[in-house]
Amino acid sequence: DKPLTVGGHTLSSRLIVGTGRYDTMEVMRDSLHQSGAHCVTVAVRREKLYDRTGQNILDFLDLERYILLPNTAGCYNATDAVRAARLGREILRTLENPGADWVKLEVLGDTKTLLPDPVETIRACEELAADGFQVLCYTSDDPVTARRLKAAGAASVMPAGSPIGSGQGLLNQNNLRIILEYLKDDDPDYPVIIDAGVGTASDVSQAFELGADGVLLNTAIAHARDPVRMSRAMQAATIAGREAYLAGRIPKRLYATASSPEEGVISSRPYGSQPL
Amino acid sequence: DKPLTVGGHTLSSRLIVGTGRYDTMEVMRDSLHQSGAHCVTVAVRREKLYDRTGQNILDFLDLERYILLPNTAGCYNATDAVRAARLGREILRTLENPGADWVKLEVLGDTKTLLPDPVETIRACEELAADGFQVLCYTSDDPVTARRLKAAGAASVMPAGSPIGSGQGLLNQNNLRIILEYLKDDDPDYPVIIDAGVGTASDVSQAFELGADGVLLNTAIAHARDPVRMSRAMQAATIAGREAYLAGRIPKRLYATASSPEEGVISSRPYGSQPL
Amino acid sequence: DKPLTVGGHTLSSRLIVGTGRYDTMEVMRDSLHQSGAHCVTVAVRREKLYDRTGQNILDFLDLERYILLPNTAGCYNATDAVRAARLGREILRTLENPGADWVKLEVLGDTKTLLPDPVETIRACEELAADGFQVLCYTSDDPVTARRLKAAGAASVMPAGSPIGSGQGLLNQNNLRIILEYLKDDDPDYPVIIDAGVGTASDVSQAFELGADGVLLNTAIAHARDPVRMSRAMQAATIAGREAYLAGRIPKRLYATASSPEEGVISSRPYGSQPL
């Protein structure tokens, strides 16, 4: 398997994890470590630097190890999202982190459901792509919107499995299949990353089994009872799902009639006698 | 996590794999190796020793490494199953393999669907338990039958996720939950192993996420396009599912309203200024 | 469509409803009326005649209209079930109700889950069939048990969609399909009735769409917020599901490519001009 390449970056893991919603910075740091992620996403704000206990997230991120992916979380229109993306670029340049040239774009419809707004997302994607960003676009699982985002210049389209933080996994595999068909037709290496909705390890594996190139998640780890352990689970699920996809699964059947397996049988017949 | 103990055996992996249906003995050997399994199950027959090419399965199983679990595949009534179990014991004693004291009991209803026959299975289980076997009982996902098998002396009850070789995964999670509730009530270490129906890696993870202690599979690896690679996927899926179960997943919700995450945010405010 | 025939009885509706769990006798009577059922099932007890308010169910059942189907609810072994069946026969003979010759057999595993016990059910079925009863057997969705019950002489096998009162609908359509295949092979008129688990109208339709001959339900009506209205829904769902089954549904597809439909188009071209 070749590694995942998105925008200009080649990542050593197909799992991308968020940095929000952890109880403590220490748990976050240890969870990121156990997840095996190479890329971690961070929210950009002008006004905040320290958390409620006076700690700075940058003290807990090993910048030698991780490529940061700034995201526009908390933006509800294209203008705010574009501004946040530019601010993130500025900050990451100061940090000399290679993630300065890309952004995870999310433009949400409202604070209640955190569902993406397709119209504002397309608008912001066009503007950021024109400004030279490698745009990774969070979107719903609507296939036509996904195709429009690719056409708008997105470096990766990242459809939701289900609403952010809902833990419902992949609700509409039919739509995800059509998105993969749309975006990879004549362009098989175009990266499609499932972002949002993961609840547990098998959801991650299912995303890869469908043919996704990557998975981005946050709450499923950060709000698990034991986030560090769940990170290990997610790393293993990434390998499990990707390898299963590449290995080619058996088809589903109502039932499978007995064949007569010649192998796998032991017998009391004396070893050395002639085969039939 | 403590290791899985079934009958008298403590296993270094929670994944048990079959040895049938492989294209070649070499692919079987390499697949078993990549699966990480400690226990492998073999069918017992009086009449067969060599496969169609004259090879003997025992030449391809590292008996220092694997505990063999003889199974009664191909039996359609209790009498035949009991006979096969005893024959397996005899053979494994000759091999000095520790698996001589246990058996995977399967008594099937017919050759078309390969579904288990509850009546004959209970009968055979009683007889084999009385004869000193550690009986691992393959059964349907019917909860009352599962409880009867434990009462009949089964060392482990092994409900099917779906029909053998069907690749449909866990069709009735409700029944599997009730089985776990029934069999582990006041006896939390009683081993419940999902046997049959696995199609791909996420099915394995789901079994563990439900609370199963182990998974037994065969066709999902043997008939994958690339069995050796699928074995690696299954090993990872075992870890992913078990760790996710122990880590405690987030609940499912229609959607998750935005919290205001203090962590996970980077900012352009000068480093070193006072926290709010 | 020809009507459903079970045992010796031909029923004008494919929906059979229970008489338990209603708030009042009046609501029960009105619900039965709206359901369109021809056959209603009643529990048999030696000790009870009146409810807590001193009312007798027989005063609320129009015995000219309904065929009663006595059931063995509350029995947890074959002996009790056989006794209840005989008592029911005796009572119905006194009432001169034609239902005296049949019985709905249910033998449950425990009071917590109300799941059927396959072993005791098979035993009771054999005994009652030998005693001349037309036995309608409630059972789990385990296909081999279903086939054994038919072999034991059951006039109808009635697999559960999901546990009694759970409202989960048809949890394992794969098993129900195999049961239909097993029991109707070379005997297409053998009646299979889905009994238990219905939560709402679409569950009833799904049962018929799978090919079931009838549906038996109780709690879904009796515990609905408006039982009388839910009865109407269930009557309509019975017709909807059965007719849809007979009409032959379209296949499922990932998506359907546009055809060019010649029909269904209106135009501004003057009426009367020549066709192309």
Place this chain on the structure above:
Amino acid sequence: DKPLTVGGHTLSSRLIVGTGRYDTMEVMRDSLHQSGAHCVTVAVRREKLYDRTGQNILDFLDLERYILLPNTAGCYNATDAVRAARLGREILRTLENPGADWVKLEVLGDTKTLLPDPVETIRACEELAADGFQVLCYTSDDPVTARRLKAAGAASVMPAGSPIGSGQGLLNQNNLRIILEYLKDDDPDYPVIIDAGVGTASDVSQAFELGADGVLLNTAIAHARDPVRMSRAMQAATIAGREAYLAGRIPKRLYATASSPEEGVISSRPYGSQPL
């Protein structure tokens, strides 16, 4: 139950059916009749009047009985859709059919999947609403797009259950629930109609059970093996689902523990003895 009101029209049935894809005009006519529909939707074209056999659809539609709903099928951008809508209005005015003031807007993304294009749909909806149309908007199940369409002036939003003609039913009930929550919040009578994806009767019932106000379908009837019979099924399914919704279904549970039902029991104790 009060009848469905959409735009200015009050309909005697909550089922709206299409007129395309039938084998013959006669089968279409009979199917419409059996469906009980009050409103039928027709595609608008400038160039076509007769079908391949020289028949005109208007000769087979009882214009005294049906309100026609012109639709913009076959349009792939806002400009074409707006033009088709205006043409439909013109034609229906000539026919003196009350449906001249409304339109079913569909703007599709491509001919392969027939999925709706959210961007062009919003654009066309704004323009048609400004032009005085009552716009019924076909859209995907994306909740934010649905909300934008209502804001753009749609008289009804009509989310797809699954792709047109796919027969997959309601693939993402979570999204449909959020759409209902979004659009009916503070406006409970706002009509939401599930349009596209229905395969069989239970799909229709499920749409109503979720709280939809109407269902629009075409292929599920037109391509059924027996379209006229399937129409009857769909009419019954509409009643079944709507009544079940209003009746208030029982909750789903893992299992339901036995209560002791006082009702529903018959006994051999002599009638007339005192209650306990």
